[in-house]
Amino acid sequence: MSWRSDIRVVVAIDFGTTYSGFAYAHKQNPEIITNDVWPEVIGTIKTNTVLQYDEKYKNVQEWGYPALAKRPQRKGRSKNVVYKPVELFKLHLGDIPESEKRPLPKGLDYKKAITDYLREMGTLEVRWPGLDFLNHVLMVLTVPAEYSEKSKGILRECAYNAGLIGNLKSEKLQFSTEPEAAAIHCMRVLKEYFATTEGKSFLIVDAGGGTVDLTTRRFITGDQLGEVTERTGDFCGSAYVDREFLKLMKRHIGDQTMNILEEQHYGQLQYMVQEFCRRVKLLFTGNPEEFKIFELDLEEVCPVVKQYVTGSYKEKLEDDEWIIELDFESVKAMFDPIIGRIIRLISGQLNAGGECSVMFLVGGFSESKYLQSRIRQEFASRIKDIAVPKQPQAAIVRGALDYGLKMDTIKTRVLKYTYGIEVQNLHGMFDPPERKVDGKYIFKFHKLVERGQEVGVDEAFGESFKPLEHTTSLRFTVYFTKEKKGTYCDELGMSLLGEIIVDMPDTYLGKERPVDFRLMFGRMEITAIAKNQLTGHEYKSTFKLEL
Structure with missing residues (x-):
């Protein structure tokens, strides 16, 4: 009997650089259920890919959003004295320069961090009464397009150590590239654009937190897809806009102060970053007429900074009442280098793949109105329809689940x-x-x-x-x-x-x-x-x- 005949439930995990999520469905009733209940957060499709350990980095104390950002105390010294959280550890799987990888604390290996995070996520997965989880559940784990066989082997090892599969070579763990999963999700949407889809090609741009992955697909027949070009990708997701914001902050508070915040008050620093994301980055459209200067009140979002700023930085901030104004040009400058890299990736795919009927933008970063407008401005003459599916942040995990439910959807690969x-x-x-x-x-x-x-x-x-x-x-x-x-x-x-x-x-x-x-x-x-x-x-x- 084939192992597939034993599968009763399919679980798809979108293990991302900055955000992660999962969805599941029963094979007999394949309604896709996307998890939206996380530690201290309800109603969001994903949570932060972050871990908070104890002093010896042995046991996980918190994970997800509560492990990353801490709302600051307004009075007295900060009470958020915790060990620095571990984040962006997925980058250690990628073939990128060491300078692009976030250093890990001494004594913590990135494989352990990945294993611990998958284990914590596994505690949220739904168990059905009487269901032998390891024997009757198929796991689909998404990976970026540029991952090597070695990287996928490491992920398999971590999934095994996290208890998600029963043995290291289990076929009940399958991989799907992120753009491939997005293509499967968008396949159904594509049928809304054409009376017939056979032979039509479409480009998927999956813009996530850490990576941007692309693939060009074509309909072969029915619900089956072929791959037109090699999958491509780069590390130019929305997290790199956050990095540009921190560079700007460093120019206002100084290198020394920023280093102290990163080492001793990381929770408050990340709270400031999350406030920037929520109130500036996610709302930025690139239209100067729609932009209002944002006043970042350091006393509100990062009060501990007042203890460490010195010299001319302190004098300037005191004159400005500890408020940093973010104008249109400064915010735009945070986006432009990153978006420029994404546009070059898209050009490469279009040049390699020939005619393309539709471009789909998926992933969390694709919700950015500015990214959407720049892409439409650049490629409207080459592609008639540039679409953003509903809830693009969930496209990957839902497509991966579809793949697990019907593994013959993908007929060819390049x-x-x-x-x-x-x-x-x-x-x-x-x-x-x-x-x-x-x-x-x-x-x-x-x-x-x-x-x-x-x-x-x-x-x-x-x-x-x-x-x-x-x-x-x-x-x-x-x-x-x-x-x-x-x-x-x-x-x-x-x-x-x-x-x-x-x-x-x-x-x-x-x-x-x-x-x-x-x-x-x-x-x-x-x-x-x-x-x-x-x-x-x-x-x-x-x-x-x-x-």
């Missing part, structure tokens, strides 16, 4: 990497002499499937291989690269994915012991199958990812 194996050949006349092994052999990269190739669900790529005459096993070591081709497995840009070892004890047959080796890209995780064609013995999914 590969982001070239995949192949290391093979041992006879050393040729034109091969580098320094690469000769045992006097006559050379190891080379043998390509099986190329980056940019559109592959079907469960479509296999590979061929038959033969061992050396006296070997008792055949090792298939899989490598991947962003280049279209490769020559050697130790060259720059080549990465190890994993390996399968096939037992071949019948050495008396010499080389005539063929093994069929295939890679399958039907799901977000790669499946490798090696079959001894003489014995019929099959080795499947035995990759050991370099975690």
